[in-house]
Structures are given as structure tokens and as C-alpha cells.
Amino acid sequence: MSTTPATVRMVEVSGAEALWLLEGAALGRLVYTQRDLTVVRPARHVWEFGRLVVRTPVQAAAVPLTATYHVEEIHPRSGTGWSVTATGPAEVITDRDEAAHYRRTLSGWAHGPHDSVLRIHPQSLAGFRLGDGSEHR
Numbered sequence: 112m113s114t115t116p117a118t119v120r121m122v123e124v125s126g127a128e129a130l131w132l133l134e135g136a137a138l139g140r141l142v143y144t145q146r147d148l149t150v151v152r153p154a155r156h157v158w159e160f161g162r163l164v165v166r167t168p169v170q171a172a173a174v175p176l177t178a179t180y181h182v183e184e185i186h187p188r189s190g191t192g193w194s195v196t197a198t199g200p201a202e203v204i205t206d207r208d209e210a211a212h213y214r215r216t217l218s219g220w221a222h223g224p225h226d227s228v229l230r231i232h233p234q235s236l237a238g239f240r241l242g243d244g245s246e247h248r
Contacts, residue, residue: 123238129236136182138182143173156182191243197233199234
């Protein structure tokens, strides 16, 4: 017996709503390519000054020039929720004081060489809501 509804609709949301969803979340995934493989790492983030600041267990040297960040909230029983993806140039935050600030405010999983704080300058932002068709917008 299935616990998800028979019809789940996916509807694209505006950029403003996608940004609102991204800002309201705290956990996501950094997605990038390394040696022809897609790498996905858990991350915590904050949106500040039009930039996405991400703390993730990745070596600083492995941070690519362009990265994708994905955030979602999908309810397992209903299959409803939302998904947001941001893509753009990425840079490691090298200023010690700024990096220390974000390490204090964004808890991480790893400490040491596999603990990076980076900034993504989103050039594209896409968001979708997954609904069962009963929502009235």
C-alpha cells in the first residue's frame, strides 16, 4: 500500500518565493563535479547580502569555480513539499575572522582540513513546489 498520493504535481515558483524558501531553510547539499564524478556534501547555510554562505565538509582545494546548492523539504508520507536549487560562482572564505564567525554560527560535521566555509554568488535560482493538487493558491 502506497503512502504517497496518486498524483503529486510539481509547480515552478517565482524567484522571490524560491529565495524565501531558501532563506527559511538551514540544511542543504553542496553539489559539484570533481574528477568527472558528481560529489554531494551535506551543508548548512545562511543567505546574507545577496550571497549564499555555506559550511560544508569539503577540502578548500576541492571547491570548484562553480557550484550548485540544493535545499528541499519533502514530506515522506504525502510526497508534498518544495525544492530549491541555486547555481553560481563559488569561493572559499579565506579571511580568518569571517570564516571563524561562520564556523560559530553554522554548525558543521567535520573540523580541520575537511571543513570549508564558502560563498556562492547565485546566477540562477530555481524552485518548485510539490503538491497533491488540493492546494488553493
